[in-house]
Amino acid sequence: MTDRHDLPAGFRWGASTAAYQVEGAVDADGRGRSIWDTFCERPGAVKNGESGRVACDHYHRWGEDVELMRGLGLDGYRFSIAWTRVQPTGRGPANAAGLDFYDRLVDGLLAAGITPLPTLFHWDLPQALEDEGGWMQRETAFRFAEYAGVVADRLGDRVPAWITLNEPFVHMVYGYALGIHAPGRTLMLDALPAAHHQLLGHGLAAAELRGRGLDVLIANNLTPVRAASDAPADRAAAEAYDALHNRLFTDPLLLGRYPDLSAYGVGPDLHGAVRDGDLALISGPNLAGLGVNYYNPTRIAAPTDPGLPFAEAPIDGVPRTHFGWPVVPAGLYELLLTLRERYGDTLPPITVTENGCSTDGALDDTFRTDYLAGHLDALARATAHGVDVRGYYTWSLLDNFEWAEGYSQRFGLVHVDFDTQQRTPRASYTWYRDLIAAHRAKSAPR
Numbered sequence: 021m022t023d024r025h026d027l028p029a030g031f032r033w034g035a036s037t038a039a040y041q042v043e044g045a046v047d048a049d050g051r052g053r054s055i056w057d058t059f060c061e062r063p064g065a066v067k068n069g070e071s072g073r074v075a076c077d078h079y080h081r082w083g084e085d086v087e088l089m090r091g092l093g094l095d096g097y098r099f100s101i102a103w104t105r106v107q108p109t110g111r112g113p114a115n116a117a118g119l120d121f122y123d124r125l126v127d128g129l130l131a132a133g134i135t136p137l138p139t140l141f142h143w144d145l146p147q148a149l150e151d152e153g154g155w156m157q158r159e160t161a162f163r164f165a166e167y168a169g170v171v172a173d174r175l176g177d178r179v180p181a182w183i184t185l186n187e188p189f190v191h192m193v194y195g196y197a198l199g200i201h202a203p204g205r206t207l208m209l210d211a212l213p214a215a216h217h218q219l220l221g222h223g224l225a226a227a228e229l230r231g232r233g234l235d236v237l238i239a240n241n242l243t244p245v246r247a248a249s250d251a252p253a254d255r256a257a258a259e260a261y262d263a264l265h266n267r268l269f270t271d272p273l274l275l276g277r278y279p280d281l282s283a284y285g286v287g288p289d290l291h292g293a294v295r296d297g298d299l300a301l302i303s304g305p306n307l308a309g310l311g312v313n314y315y316n317p318t319r320i321a322a323p324t325d326p327g328l329p330f331a332e333a334p335i336d337g338v339p340r341t342h343f344g345w346p347v348v349p350a351g352l353y354e355l356l357l358t359l360r361e362r363y364g365d366t367l368p369p370i371t372v373t374e375n376g377c378s379t380d381g382a383l384d385d386t387f388r389t390d391y392l393a394g395h396l397d398a399l400a401r402a403t404a405h406g407v408d409v410r411g412y413y414t415w416s417l418l419d420n421f422e423w424a425e426g427y428s429q430r431f432g433l434v435h436v437d438f439d440t441q442q443r444t445p446r447a448s449y450t451w452y453r454d455l456i457a458a459h460r461a462k463s464a465p466r
């Protein structure tokens with residue numbers, strides 16, 4: 021049976037991080053304040069009152085971290101750029117000292133034979149833009165495109181492919197609807213314009229990047245949605261959830277239209293946010309690739325109380341990560357096949373831009389190697405069934421700041437002691453290194 025050792029030659033191996041989760045150095049070199057700096061100061065917002073002030077101090081220790089990546093034999097490193105290092109207030113001329121950091125990082129990666137894969141927005145909006153309404157404001161999309169152009173002008177000569185947004189679904193729902201993440205707003209369904217404005221920002225930024233000859237991807241958090249039973253009410257609820265979580269952020273890109281959100285009482289203009297011509301900008305010329313962040317499937321039943329047209333149902337009988345997330349590798353196979361079936365020829369090549377698990381933190385992390393092996397086997401089965409998956413970036417290279425969970429969830433191939441900043445590779449690091457080496461040896465021409 022097909023497994024991870026059968027992945028096609030040229031398949032790319034990587035690891036992911038994000039700026040606010042690893043960089044620290046929040047006051048260095050003119051960096052401006054982001055919504056996460058503000059949110060972390062809100063009493064009770066983050067476990068133990070923690071923040072990304074220091075995090076992994078990657079801003080100063082990036083050289084050591086690149087050596088860890090070189091040791092793994094990575095083809096690519098996915099990181100994000102802090103908008104506030106580049107434009108401290110989210111607009112205007114570049115802060116050269118902030119861009120210098122990414123310049124050094126990119127050169128260091130290339131010298132180690134690793135292709136940089138930057139994400140332009142991984143949730144750390146400049147606070148100055150949030151003060152004007154953040155992603156609830158259409159103007160933020162235009163600011164984002166300006167920022168994309170500024171960064172691409174500096175790094176585009178060495179960085180061939182770019183991810184615009186990370187998980188716009190999570191940012192809208194956690195940040196603007198439920199208030200679990202920055203900016204901590206609790207707008208519920210009134211948050212939907214934040215979906216459209218992020219996607220508009222993607223479209224406008226994509227035009228800036230493509231205009232400079234660069235490839236564009238987006239990283240969506242996607243989940244296969246399973247109805248709790250065959251009962252029509254459960255199936256309708258599952259469809260409604262699928263529309264919100266998956267289709268809302270992918271149909272506009274690949275089909276040029278929003279999904280039916282009538283189950284939410286919402287029309288196709290998302291509370292008046294969508295204007296003529298927007299969807300053409302969002303779907304634009306084809307994406308070079310779709311980034312898929314997969315962690316688990318979702319089981320959905322008919323709603324139990326009014327308000328939302330679905331209720332989440334438990335997934336029983338499977339292992340759980342330290343976070344409590346169900347471990348279902350077959351869900352990745354299911355998701356990849358559903359994407360191909362749903363979007364057919366409009367589906368660009370896929371890269372799994374995140375997948376991984378949090379553990380109890382032990383160095384001997386068999387749980388993580390089992391998790392990764394299971395998901396890579398599922399991915400290999402999907403490629404054997406014709407889905408074009410070009411690469412896999414595990415989340416994460418390092419233990420890091422896990423948003424509202426602070427430092428309590430450790431996702432790293434590498435353990436980080438947050439008191440001393442000592443990095444110690446876990447057993448999963450060695451396992452991943454050996455898998456990459458074995459795949460490369462098998463794929464090399466004889």
Ligand code: IFM
Nearest residue numbers: 038041187313374415422
């Ligand atoms: O840490 C996050 C990351 O920032 C976005 N995707 C999910 C990861 C684990 O929760």
